[in-house]
Amino acid sequence: MELKDVDLNLLLVFHQLLMERRVSVVAEKLGLSQPAVSNALKRLRLLLGDELFQRTSKGMEPTPYANQLAEPIAYALSTIHSSLNDKQSFDPLTSNRKFTLGVTDIGEIYFLPRLMVLLATVAPNVTISSVRNTAVNLRDEMETGHVDLAIGLLPQLKAGFFQRRLFHQQYVCMFRAGHALDKAEMTVDEFCAADHVVVVAAGTGHADMDATIERKGIKRKVKLTVPHYVAVGHIIGSTDMITSVPERFARACVQPFKLRYVPHPVVRTPIDINVFWHAKYHRDPGNQWLRSLIFEHFSDQADAAA
Structure with missing residues (x-):
């Protein structure tokens, strides 16, 4: 039978x-x-x-x-x-779940220090792993559940994904404290005359910033090109070069590297930083908890409440 x-x-x-x-x-x-x-x-x-x-x-x-x-x-x-x-539940105080976040190096610098401090209190046994958005096939990895959330400017994640905006941010020009350009604002001529560090962030939305500068016919004096943002604070802090970076990254660098930043004289359009998750895990309690936690502590609304 x-x-x-x-x-x-x-x-x-x-x-x-x-x-x-x-x-x-x-x-x-x-x-x-x-x-x-x-x-x-x-x-x-x-x-x-x-x-x-x-x-x-x-x-x-x-x-x-x-x-x-x-x-x-x-x-x-x-x-x-x-x-x-059986309704799945998630108790952050007792869970030992491992979450994987797809982030850029900027995301690691900006989000992970604060997130880990937060988790030590609200979810002491939860662990976090990060992968670079550009180092994996993010769409496939999120569909299979290997990556739980992705954070950033990720226009390639559309069909099959949910997203929620965390914040708007502008681009700024960053340099060491005491630099000749350490004042309230920077002119386009000063921007063109300065020596630049340029981060080539292929596969991310930040490449649009470089394209905007080129479209406007602005010629930078590029002295150094690097593939990621990790060393930018060290480099800028010990030279007279300047760099164009997202404002929240600049905020994270100011104190450790004794840096300053001013509004960008060329790139004025803000960018949206979103948190993304695959539709398959929309109702997963752990996924719901983590993305809510990130929104509560890293969004524009969280800043306004603070």
């Missing part, structure tokens, strides 16, 4: 008859008519080749074969019921 040949409703009637022993009571419990229950029992007898129940003065008495089936069918129905009604 194949499972495709068995109507689950017949097993429900069988299980209820074992407990109640009366067709009228079973009909009431299951919301059926008595003829419907009798018809279900008839179909089950034909399917299993056994009478299953005999009418007696005490009600419907199970046959030996029905008693043999009683426990495994009860267990199977209980398992199905529990599975269908």
Whole structure:
């Protein structure tokens, strides 16, 4: 016998008859008519080749074969019921789940220090792993659940993904404290005359910033090109070069490297930094918790509340 040949409703009637022993009571419990229950029992007898129940003065008495089936069918129905009604939960205080975030190097510098301090209090056993957005096939890794959330300017994540904006930010020009340009604002001519460090962030939205400068016909004196932002604070802090970076990254660099920044004289359009998650994990309690935590502590609304 194949499972495709068995109507689950017949097993429900069988299980209820074992407990109640009366067709009228079973009909009431299951919301059926008595003829419907009798018809279900008839179909089950034909399917299993056994009478299953005999009418007696005490009600419907199970046959030996029905008693043999009683426990495994009860267990199977209980398992199905529990599975269908089991709502996943996530308790950050006791969970030891590992989350993986897809972020740029800027994201690691800006988000991870504060996030880890926060987790030490609210989720002490939760661990975080990060991967670079550009180092993996982010779409596939998020679909398979290998990456839980991605944060950044990621226009490639559209169909199949949810997103929520964390904040707007502007680009700024950053330099060491005491630099000749350390004043309230910078002119376009001063920008062009300065020596620049340029970060080539291929595959990220930050490449649009360089394209904007080129479209406006601005020629920079590029003295150094690097593939990531990790060393930028060290380099700018010990030279007279300047660089164009997102404002929140600049904020994170000011104190450790004794830097300053001013509004960008060329790139004025703000960018949106979003948190992304795959639709498959939209209702996953752990995913919901982490993205809510990030929004509560890193969004524009969080800054306004603070």
